[in-house]
Amino acid sequence: MVDLVKDIMTSKVITCDVKDSVQDAAKKMRDNFISCLLVIRNKSPVGIITERDIVYRLVSKNLESGKVKVKDIMSSPLKSVAPEENVYYASRLMISNHIKKLPVIKHGRLFGIITQTDLTNYFASQRKDFIFENLRKSIKAAYPV
Amino acid sequence: MSKNVKTADGDESIYSVAGVMKKNNISTVIITRGNSPVGIITERDMAQKVVAAGLDVKKTSAKQVMSSPLQTITPETNVYYAHSLMQKEHFKKLPVLDGKGKLVGIVTQTDVSNYFTQKRKEFVMSALAKGQREQYPV
Numbered sequence: 326m327v328d329l330v331k332d333i334m335t336s337k338v339i340t341c342d343v344k345d346s347v348q349d350a351a352k353k354m355r356d357n358f359i360s361c362l363l364v365i366r367n368k369s370p371v372g373i374i375t376e377r378d379i380v381y382r383l384v385s386k387n388l389e390s391g392k393v394k395v396k397d398i399m400s401s402p403l404k405s406v407a408p409e410e411n412v413y414y415a416s417r418l419m420i421s422n423h424i425k426k427l428p429v430i431k432h433g434r435l436f437g438i439i440t441q442t443d444l445t446n447y448f449a450s451q452r453k454d455f456i457f458e459n460l461r462k463s464i465k466a467a468y469p470v
Numbered sequence: 471m472s473k474n475v476k477t478a479d480g481d482e483s484i485y486s487v488a489g490v491m492k493k494n495n496i497s498t499v500i501i502t503r504g505n506s507p508v509g510i511i512t513e514r515d516m517a518q519k520v521v522a523a524g525l526d527v528k529k530t531s532a533k534q535v536m537s538s539p540l541q542t543i544t545p546e547t548n549v550y551y552a553h554s555l556m557q558k559e560h561f562k563k564l565p566v567l568d569g570k571g572k573l574v575g576i577v578t579q580t581d582v583s584n585y586f587t588q589k590r591k592e593f594v595m596s597a598l599a600k601g602q603r604e605q606y607p608v
Binding site for chain 2: 347354360376379383384451459
């Protein structure tokens with residue numbers, strides 16, 4: 326059985342508004358111990374802002390974090406997956422786009438987020454299940470008579 | 471370990487360190503004093519300690535922001551030990567110094583995780599029957 330994105334995603338997503346300052350976004354990341362925020366415009370997810378975006382697009386250009394808006398440095402348009410998509414598809418999408426986080430969206434509504442760490446943990450547990458299953462088979466096959 | 475590791479002097483500005491990260495497409499820069507590695511700055515340090523705090527990136531120096539002292543390993547360090555060090559200290563990157571204290575590389579949590587995945591796969595493949603091998607998950 327192949328698991329779906331909704332089975333392993335994180336439902337709690339922290340968001341910010343396109344008009345928030347980058348400084349406020351950075352504070353929100355710091356206070357919530359996270360490395361990205363989903364960016365919302367009129368209740369719809371439109372982009373994502375990560376620690377990397379802040380360093381590459383703001384700090385390295387000497388822009389003022391209190392004045393620059395999130396919409397000016399966020400990554401957009403958003404790559405996303407539907408909750409019913411399978412986890413292998415999500416994994417391929419991350420690899421081919423060189424991204425580590427995918428928002429889970431359906432009909433413009435935000436359901437959660439799935440990260441590279443979620444996928445790594447999922448595959449590790451799949452491997453373990455596979456190994457244990459096949460170990461049993463090997464042991465059965467080795468039964469004499 | 472990866473040999474693609476970049477350094478900046480402790481007196482350089484955060485603006486300049488961010489330039490090094492962007493130019494090399496990396497998330498971590500090792501901070502030096504003289505030629506000795508003394509600290510580390512990550513994207514997270516920049517976002518949390520500089521941008522969230524509203525500091526001026528040209529007037530803030532690397533040494534004000536870096537995490538220090540540096541936890542290091544050598545090229546001969548056992549991978550399992552490096553892994554336990556990361557777990558215990560909650561580090562995701564460990565700079566690698568040679569016997570003379572010279573920076574020669576960096577080991578990340580991803581490197582360690584990929585190594586274990588590969589080792590596990592080799593072990594399982596050697597123990598499995600041929601028909602079972604094709605079913606091994608990612």
